[in-house]
Every structure is written in C-alpha cells, then in structure tokens.
Amino acid sequence: MDLKDLFKDIDKYLDNNVTISGWIKNHRDQKTFGFIDFSDGTCQDHLQIVYDESLANFKEIQKLLVGCAIEVTGKIIKSSGRQAYEMQAQNIKLLGDCPEDFPIQPKRHTKEFLREQAYLRPRTNLFQAIFRLRSIAAQAIHEYFQSHNYVYVHTPLLTTADCEGSDQMFKVTTLDFNNLPLDENKKVDMKKDLFNKLTFITGTGQLHGEAFAMAFKKIYTFGPTFRTEKSNTKTHANEFWMIEPEIAFCDLNGLMDIEEDMLKFIVQYCLDKAHKELEFCDKFVENGLLERLNKLVKAKFNRITHNEAIDILKKADVKWEFTPEYGEDIAKEHEKYLTEYFNGPVFITNWPKDIKAWYMKLNDDGKTVAAVDLEVPGAGELMGGSQREDDYHKLIQRAKELGVDVDTVDWFCNLRKYGGAYHSGFGMGFERLIIYLTGVDNIRDVIPFPRTPGSCDF
C-alpha cells in the first residue's frame, strides 16, 4: 500500500499488518535490532521501521545502505519515539541494492550539487516537497477552471506564424544542418522541410486560445512554453510551463476578479492538500511561508493604474537604481516597493501602449492599453494580461505599427470580424507560481529538469 494512504487513516491500521515498498532514507543498526527511516515518495512523512534479530535475514538487513529499495511487511504500532507510530517489521526484502557511493546521503547537500544530480535530487526531502507541491498546484489549476466551465485547450506548439519576433523563438527542422538544400537564390530552401516552411516553437498559446474563447466563451491552456533568451538569471529558463486563460464577454475588471479568485483558490487548495509540503518549506526554505499564504487567501487585492503607481514611487523616500517615470516600464525594485507599500498583492492597470503587446486594447486616451499586471509580495509579477483589441481596424493598425507580419495571423485578426465580442485573457508562468508557493528562489529548483543557456543535460 501507499504510505500516503496509511498515514491518512493510520489508527485504522493500528496493530494490523501491512506491506509497503519504498526506499531506505536512513539506517541505524544496533547489535540486536535496527531502525530504518523509510519513505515511498507518496507523501512527505516517513515511517520508522523497527526490526530485530528475530528476522531470519537479520544479518543481511543490517548491511542495507541508504537508497536501497525494500519491501516490508510489518505491524503498525504506537511508537515510544518522537513519531506517533512505527512499524514492527516481520519481513524485509531487498528489491534494489544501492552502493555506498550513492550521492544522496542523509545530510545537507547544496542546491548547486543537487542540480548536477537532477535525476536523483527528487529523492531528497526538499525536492520531494517541491515536486509534490508542483503536481498538486497543477491539479488546483485544472480543478479551478474545469469547475468554472472553462474548456482546456491544447494549443499547438509548432507554428509558422512569426508574430512574436522570430528571434525569441526556437526554429524547428527535420533538415540536415550539414547538408541543407538551397533554392535558386542560394538561400536555404525551407520548402524542403517537413512543413514546407520555416517553422518555430511558439512562446504563447494566446492567439489560438482566443479562437477557442470565441467558440466556448471560457478556455484555458496549460502547457510548455519556450524562449530563446540567453539570460542566466534566477528567474529565466528556456523551457517552462504556462497557463493562459481567455474569456469572452469579460473586460479588464472582470479579468482581475478572475485572477484574484483563481490565485486564492490555488493557494487554499495547496494549504489543504499539500500542508506537509508547505510546512516543510516554511521550516527549511522560508520562515513565515505559511503565514504569508494564509494571509493572501484573506487579502483584498489592490487595484491601481500605472500612473498611480508612478505617483507612489516618485513620492517614495527611496534612492532608486532606475528612476520611475510616467510612460515607462517599472523595474523589479519598484514592484517590490509597491507590494510592500500595500502590504499585499497589487494589480497595476492601464499601461503605456509602447511597452505592451500589439493585441492589447487601446484605451480612449490613445496612450495606454487595458493591460494589467499582478504583483505579489515575494515573487513580483505573477500574472500579466489584458483586455484584447476587438476592433479589427485598430488591431491591424497596431500590428503594422509594431512590425507584425499580419499575413501570418490573418485568421487571428478575422476573429474580430465574425462575432468578435470584447474579451480578455492573462498568462501565468507556472514556475513563478511554484516559486511563490514554496519560497524557493531559483527557477532551476522548481523544474524537474531545467533547460537554461548552455545547459540541457539529462
């Protein structure tokens, strides 16, 4: 049985025999008995297994090292030790041996060392917590949207549309780099490639999401996303997961309501279903994490305009590295100040159009767009969204102004012609959410096998 099920209802199993399979996390052997710290990875809790010389293979058991896979049958009993329960083993069978040089020993390893052991690090308590939490948070997202009548859409990753700026997208090919076919102009003949065209991996599902929102009213995507950014920071990875909901008949205020409601749901879901994992992170990653999350669930999210944000920043008694300016982007230090100023999450709306995307709805002032970023304490920008431009002609004009190749996205623009109502959507980087939920500060530590410039190992 799974340890998770055992612990869920352990009183029921008291004085009964159960059989469990898992791994030795620690082992103390005495002359006539021994203690095994046992985990099967289904929950954060470990079980202490006690065995003694009455077992036929006592001598062999004593030799088992950390990392060994074992199957144990034994009786659940009350413990006299620190833990409430333990197992009195009746049978311990070795399933998979583990040598002394197993890199994951029961001691503190640095995160840098563990990144080099990416295929083994999920066996540590820290990464058990992080990746189980990651799984539970993913489920929270699905349950939120499914229970609110959203349709989950698998938007394509392969695309021939070059509307995001092809320098930010990976090119994809089946051609042989050392034997590329050339056309009459001695350029590489992409007509010979699998899709007869230059093809990319897209960095967003939004465009396709909008097409589905115009059919199903409320949709969301949740899938991997790629950026070619050559940036080695704590917050950048070349492959990450993103959630992109898109909602018809929803304006910017409605969008903020949804973002706030969704985030609170996810946090509460994790507090309920991943409490042990969060407790672990509170203890070993960020003291005060649980308090911060509990506070968020009850918080009222503030809503200010970009102009109001700049007002506040300009009035602040702070020596900025980047001077805050109307009409310009805000820096990480500004985000941090604002969440501290409001002592909670802040929506910043109505951004200068020149620093935002071409498909965002132009406000009546002609200078700002109906965009919104959500800033949260500790993690900065967690979501970015906007009401979408629903006027066909304005959209085409903005696209041209910003150098978008309109021909490759004509279908997207046409959505405005065929019953295209007002609608809004946002994107949330899943890793940023996990960073927020765990207090872990490096994106490399919340992705199972991170891909960053120069690093695509495992």
Added chain:
Amino acid sequence: MDLKDLFKDIDKYLDNNVTISGWIKNHRDQKTFGFIDFSDGTCQDHLQIVYDESLANFKEIQKLLVGCAIEVTGKIIKSSGRQAYEMQAQNIKLLGDCPEDFPIQPKRHTKEFLREQAYLRPRTNLFQAIFRLRSIAAQAIHEYFQSHNYVYVHTPLLTTADCEGSDQMFKVTTLDFNNLPLDENKKVDMKKDLFNKLTFITGTGQLHGEAFAMAFKKIYTFGPTFRTEKSNTKTHANEFWMIEPEIAFCDLNGLMDIEEDMLKFIVQYCLDKAHKELEFCDKFVENGLLERLNKLVKAKFNRITHNEAIDILKKADVKWEFTPEYGEDIAKEHEKYLTEYFNGPVFITNWPKDIKAWYMKLNDDGKTVAAVDLEVPGAGELMGGSQREDDYHKLIQRAKELGVDVDTVDWFCNLRKYGGAYHSGFGMGFERLIIYLTGVDNIRDVIPFPRTPGSCDF
C-alpha cells in the same frame, strides 16, 4: 451567467430574469416576432430566445445574422416548442457583428472544408462536442492519477539525448540557417547554439518519468509529443499529446490492472460529465457509440500472449493481407480481428524482443520482452507499455545491441544502480483516446490545430 449553469438547474430560474452572452447559431425572423437559436459554448445545449416587436430595437434585432455575438436579458419560461424551456427576451444587445459571408452557416459542412477553417470550426456543434469532450477527458485523466497518489511530472521536451533515433526527432536551434557557424572541419558548429550542443524535441517523457518514479513511486506525464514521421494517414500527426505513467514496484500484471482501471474510470467519467457531447456523437458520428462505451465499463479485459494471439490468427478463416507469424509484429487487420474475436478489449503480452524497445524487460526465454499492448474495439492499439529492464548489465547490453548511444543516457541506466526496483509504465496517445471516445475517425478532427506533413497552418 453560463448556459451550462442555467441548464444544470433550470427549474430554479423559471419565471426569473437572467442575462447571458453568446452567439447566434440560427435566426428565424417573422413579421412581429423572431426566434434565435443561442449558444455560449459552455455546454452542448442551445437555448431558444423568443423576441417580439415590443423591444425598442426590434427592427435592428431582426437583421442580426448567424455568428453575431449578443447579450440577452430575458425571462426563462416553459416552451410550447420542441424544447422544454425558452427565453422571452427583454433586451438584446449586439456585442459583435457578423457578416453574411461568415463561413460557418447552419447547414452540414464537410470535415475537409472545416479543416480549412480550423479557427472557426469549434463553433460547429460537432467540434463543440469533440473539443469539450477532449477537455473533460483530460480532466478525467488528471483526477484518476491524482486521486491514486500519482505525482504529475512535467518532463522536459528539449533534449540533447539521441536515444530514440534522431531521424524521428525535430532538431531545434537558435542559429541562422543562412549563416551557420562552421567548426575547423567545416561542419556546423553546434557549440555555438544556445545549449552548446545539437538539441532535439523529444518524443517521450518516459526516461525522465522513470527517474521520478524512483523517487515518488507513482508518477504520470501528460504533455505534447512530437514525431517527424512523413506519413499522411488518418492516425498520424506530427504533434500530439501523450500520457505516460510510470510505477515503481509494479510488474506486468499490475500494469494491466492499472491500464484497465484507468480506462474504465475515464470512460465512466465522460459518460457522467460529457453525456450530451457523447449523445451528439452517437447520433451524428457513430451510431451505437454510447452502447459501446457502456459495455466497456463493465467488460472484463482479456489477456493473451503474443504467441497465443498468433495461434488465434493462424486458425482464423480469413484471407490476410499480411500473414500472421510468430516472432513478428501484428498488423491493423489482426488487431481488429482479435478485438472482434474476444468481443472486447484485449491485452497482448510478451512480445518478440526484436520489434520492441531497448529498455523493456527481457523475459527468461531470452526471446521475448515483458511488453503489453492494449487493443480496443474500434480504435486498435490504445496503450503500449512494459515492465522495464531493471538489470543494469542487461540494459546496457540491449542498448548496445540496438545502437543506442549509452553515453547520452548514462543517468537513466544509473537508475538501476541506485535502489532501482522492478517497475513498469505505459504510454497512451491522447488523440487515440479521443478517437475511441467520440467515434471520429481522423486525428485531424480531434486536435484543435493539427500539424501534419506540409500542413502547419493557423
């Protein structure tokens, strides 16, 4: 409000006013009144809206064409027509106009025509049913695994490991095709690429999944997958979604138990939560679909070996296109015969090692591997899995025999050294499941924006 919520509890709303937003699916206007067939895409059911000349903008409403987005406030009343309820409109507001040349008119369109309108086809009843079902089936999968203590793992798509045969994988690059850097041997210098190496999009998450199964006991992946196959058939696409569970302490029989249990859960979940969608498919796609699915939930899945399958095929009074042979693969016609022979799903186990992958567990006979394919009536092979080779030396030997570059997957092989117990896993193509659940016969019609050779539009 959403139409789905309205219909869920419509009696509660009887004689009350509600406001809904959605699209005109059909419109019959008479001299003094009119009927609008209305849908908002949140459920398969439409609502009939009745309006009359008492509305101030009656003349404008009469002109509204199919495809228009509208917001309607009105009273829910019992209908004297075919449907049980309808809405008596008090206010109809145009939100998004739609011209006469809107391609999706209320008539039968061919699927080929609709593929050319991939961004609009989700507005048809058929694609409403398919893509809503797809979303619900995805949720069924998540709920099954999460409720059984599995950890959802986002395995990476980008990889530098070349163990699947690089000719089957897309190459990924940030280099400029027309200005490729060369090394001293005049070969393209992949060290100049973002990851300093030749990089691919992987076709499986299994290897990484195994690493996580050795930490969390039970894991699953659910994400996009890519193949470069230049094959234009009804069942092949270059981008599709796959589910790959991997379970420690699980042998081949245990794996079959899980596959059977999971499939029945998914089908029952869809019968419960997507009944209207399945009813629609039963009526317009495959007569008898509901009966077939209801039968599956109660079926006992048969389990035979590959040898036994060949026995049955050889005895069959059928003129085969491909003669069934011991030690060889079985063809589509054989799969079909076997599911008809057993009148239900069949697991075929213990396949000839030469036609299966290098990481599958070699049986004691030295000739077969502990692999299993699940064949289902109507869709053929739905899942393929195996117990994994857990002996380090046997694994390395098989890898070398099959020409796998062991150096690029040394970490995967090392899993056998460090507490690597017996374990099993399978893969299920998500589109194949949707084909099975809807009766739709072409993979292009169950993927939102399909990618096939020469076709990467939208």
